[in-house]
Amino acid sequence: MKNLFKKQSRALLVGIASLALLTACGNESDNTAEKTATEWDRIQEEGKLTVATSGTLFPTSYREEGTDELTGFEVEVVKELGKRLELEVEFTELGFDEMLTSVQTGQVDMAANDIEVTEDRKEKFLFSTPFKYSYGTAIVRKDDLSGIKTLEDLKGKKAAGASTSVYMETARSYGAEEVVYDNATNETYLRDVAIGRTDVILNDYYLQTLAIAAFPELNIVIHPDIKYSPSEVSVVMKKDNTELAENVNRVIEEMIEDGTVAKISGEFFNGADVTKKVDIEE
Structure with a gap:
């Protein structure tokens, strides 16, 4: 009888421990899912996409002489991106090195400033579908x-x-x-x-x-x-902001497919279509 009681107690303890482990795993899974969605949910809730750019790099990001309006190839691409995502775009003007740091630390959601895709940067950031070659x-x-x-x-x-x-x-x-x-x-x-x-x-x-x-x-x-x-240019996002990247890629691919990016390119690059890949002999 005593041995049977010990066996039942041991089984009960094992069951409780297993249940606790499963609950902990479930909570961890829930927390991870919540964390993954948090940044995109926050952006949608605020209705705003914060974007770092220089404001001094003609014709990618600059101010027209005599005006205070920020424009340029990537500025206009991002404005259209925000419009299709139903988000207001708020630009923050920073130096090149500072804008990458601001993306990495989450101070801004993305950076757009003729930033090239490189293997080293891909280890630290997420890049959108390229839209300039x-x-x-x-x-x-x-x-x-x-x-x-x-x-x-x-x-x-x-x-x-x-x-x-x-x-x-x-x-x-x-x-x-x-x-x-x-x-x-x-x-x-x-x-x-x-x-x-x-x-x-x-x-x-x-x-x-x-x-x-x-x-x-x-x-x-x-x-x-x-x-x-030969280079590829994309907008840059924080490494773990995968849901934002998925939505950005979806819209950029739409904009390339329907000719919107090529049209914007022509306005800022004397008619050139920068969405076409280039082939050079180095």
């Missing part, structure tokens, strides 16, 4: 090409740009001396190359072409022989 070029002085014939000649040259951009990483890899600005305007970057304060700006082909056209009086040119690093 391009490649790298170099702005140099018109009269002597800043003494640069190939990327190998960047060694010892002063390269201007954001410290964490893929272009500055390229410059550093070839031995250039980096010159970093704090959210400076295109004119500041370009004028410094023209007067010899810096030697080169590595950046996206479409951005460089329009920057050159905007300041024809400066002694600068896109290097005729340097093309490198």
